[in-house]
Amino acid sequence: MSKGLIRSHTSFLTGRFNKQTNEDNGNEILKTAFVVGNGLRGKLGLGYQRHIREVLKHEEMPDNMIRLCCGEHHAVSLTSSLNVCTWGSNKEGQLGYDTSGSNEDVTFFDVMKDGKSEQPIQMAKSPKKPKPDPLLCELSAVVPSLIAKSVTNIAASNSSTFALTSDGFLYSWGSNEEGELALGDVQNTKIPSLVQFFEGTPIKDIIAGGHHVLAVVENGDLYSWGRNKEGQLCLTDLFSIKEKFSVPQEVITIQSICRGISLKKIVAGNNHSIALLSDGSVLVWGENTHGQLGLADNVNRHEAAQLKFEGQSIIDVNASHSASYVLTQSGFVYVFGKCDRGQLGIGKPDPEFLPHFKNQNRPTLLRVQPGVSRLFTSAMSDHVFLLTKDKRVFVFGDNEDKECCVKDEDIVWSPKELTNLKREDKRLLNIVTGQHCTFLFYD
Template sequence: MLCWGNASYGQLGLGGIDEEIIVEPRQCEFFTGKVVRDVGCGRRHTVFLLEDGTVYTCGCNDLGQLGHEKTRKKPEQVMALDAQNIVAVSCGEAHTLALNDKGQVFAWGQASDGQLGLTNIEDCMRVPRTVKSLSEVHVVQVSCGYRHSLALSQRGHVFSWGQNRFGQLGLGKEGPCVLTPQIIQSLQGIPFAQISAGGAHSFALTMSGAVFGWGRNKFGQLGLNDNTDEFEMLYCVKRIYAGGDQSFAHFRSLQDGSPPDDLRIPHCNQHILHLNEELVQKWLSHAHGSHKRLPAEMTGEIDDIFSSASCLNGSFLSRSHPDHYGTSTKCSGVDMNAARLLFHRLIQPDCPQISQQVADSLGRNLIPSLCSSPPDIEVLRLYLILPECPLFKNPSVYITLTIPFAQAVIQLSNTPLKVLGNWWSRLEPSTFQGLVELYKEVIVYLLRMKSMGIAASEHRTFTCFLSTCLKFLEILHSVNERAGQIIQYDKFYIHELEDLVDIRSDYVTWFQHQMFSSGMDSPVTLCKYPFVFDAQAKTLLLQTDAVIQMQMAVDQAERQNFSSLFLPDGMVESVNPCLILIVRRENLVEDTMEVLRKSKNVDYKKPLKVMTSLIQKI
């Protein structure tokens, strides 16, 4: 261990030396024969983490930042953490955080700005205490700014607390201190691998190598003024570091092919929270051919992955080519084939426990969390990945998974929906057609339910489900048309409609709403989505429309004739409710064309009455 810098408070751990400033690296004899895993430097104190999980501190202790009652110029063990296996430490200006192997966070030191995440304390805490508000979160990385703190969860969520004078908490605005950890909602769904807190600014690094920064920028520490594209195109950020008023990034070229360092893996025996072949094999080997409940550990792993947009998002990034480092409106960076293969390997009929847990986690946690305005383009990858899961094709989960997913898509605002449409248009035709076929099957399933009878209390819910699926299919149809037909237009036909729906009645309902809508909720009619009708159904629609138009023309003529009886002569002209065609046998064509030439558009909708010198026929 080498130390240098300000030693006036004993923060270098060199013991009782006379110098206050050490200008070149000097070996700290205390750590001879010991393996140091991590070091945290505060303004006037230092924390050391040894390989065995023990924590030592030295330096100034005026605010309890050492975690014990002594002010020592040599490192002293924090005995309050003796029973813990600490895996990471971090120092702020005068506060300290420690993380154990169970994902629990301990805090001590200055608390005047809420930087400890503890409630009901005064200006400082002199012994480590658990941050209870994070007790339900498995934290994998902590980072301290001067007077604020960050935590990264195993699910990829970023939490912040403490001083927010410069917006360093990322909560959307500057403001007062935040005393307890808050999840940064604007970063939900992005697969983060690292966090780093500077003096009054913060960074988070995604699995794709993209860096998000927020907070104070007086000295350009956020790097926002560099708007060239070259850096993003040529380099992948591996690690991020935030100092007081400066920032650093360690990068490699894209040709290197390796992703950013995932600090959610604090040591080598911790599982990566991505869906991968190793995890799937472990789950299947335990569940195969057995109907016993899964162990709590495996249930927790499945729930963590399939409840987290970040975990699934980072599971299928394209590794064979660094596309995901340049994710854009035209490139999703997702390896769709890898997603399809791994999902099909995981969801198997003889492992119902796994399928049930996956369905529960998706339906209860993940899909309800999808928002209409995702914080970044990377979040949209999830909308490509999820339908590849075979569970979505299971009728037993249409109501809990497939339809809610469609609802999440149609609720997207215009910009993300346009991006998603661009990505859909670049899918393999077979993949895009699979998505279309899936929702055609859901619509048929719903219509069959209706034909068998639905309770009055469930009618509104059923209508909502059917409307959602039709709107989703309409979005896919629009994408298909804009892209110049990824698949043939007839692939959208639902041939079962004639057996399941009274098309004439459906058209009449739609027509009446178009003519007499009073602004109330419109009924769900298939005629609003004509692309689902095949040629035979469309013929029936045209015939129905012709009958309606004819009757309307007759009714209009009769109303006009009735009005003419009560109004002064010439004000309303009486009209014939039929189109009269008087022809001579020897001059049929000429007479017909002459009558049609003199007729109005409305006359063409009337019943046709043909008259000759011998007969008349309607």
């Protein structure tokens, strides 16, 4: 019997989402997936189809998927049977398995709910491509070494992948150039490796930026590792001169600010991070070149700074590649950061001022339909979706590959309502954004 990738082969999801991109949505089942955008290196999981210019139904999603997040050129998902599936580029080993034979005839294994594999099942061959590429997998496959590990959460940085188990153990694999795998070195690894630093200290949440990673442990303390050149690890000045850490560091400055107030949510952009506390306070740190910290300057922060929103109750935060978004209880959205590709949705500048219209370093109120209830974006993307309480969908940002689901514009400068996403008798439950691509999930 030939060895092969392990592949799941129906298309269901439940609504527990990666906290890096979305809020928990209970246990609603997402039966239908659609996709649009750039499929370079197979990151859409559609075989050898490269670019999808119009929203297309996705027939190749892993079965019973409950979570999805995107790296730069790869994607990772979690199924209800607690298996991890990956697809896309494997140049740095970020898929977690050998893809040297994935472009030839591959035997796939059916993974049952108990995590054990049955007899191999020969799936339909993918469309042929001229030159096989051993560094990618364009159809989703289960990560073999994580079967029966009871993975409950996943995250992806640019070219690295992370899996968190039910007992709080963390596995990492892929690119390790900045020490983002937390293995004590900077060597890439193709197989999921246990992060031994946290043995005895269970992790309850994992968040990944471009090349930095944040982890919240069981007692609420925060740890960080990876790239630190822009201050994204939120360490004290004593450590700020060190540009990378391959061993997790405790973020003491956050604890001193919180003083008993718990962390409600943390999100990461490419090189910056935002934390929402349980009392509605917002903390920011990391790169501020484009004003993405909203502190009215462009100075990087190696320690957390509090962002003030007088008279506003903040209920959610999110971050794209180099911009930030804050949602109030009243349904208003504040935006700040890089805006050269419409990332802030604040309108198209006069051509005369376009060269200077690149950054917004103060929180600016977004002009959009009142009653926004959810924000959808990620560290890999420059486009943003908004969902209102009355289920209307708006989008703005980079649309070079039609990732905004808008046909005739390369940049969507202001929030644009999308009516083409409505599906008969189906509710739009989740949107996951990647670099120049979008995944949409319905019930």
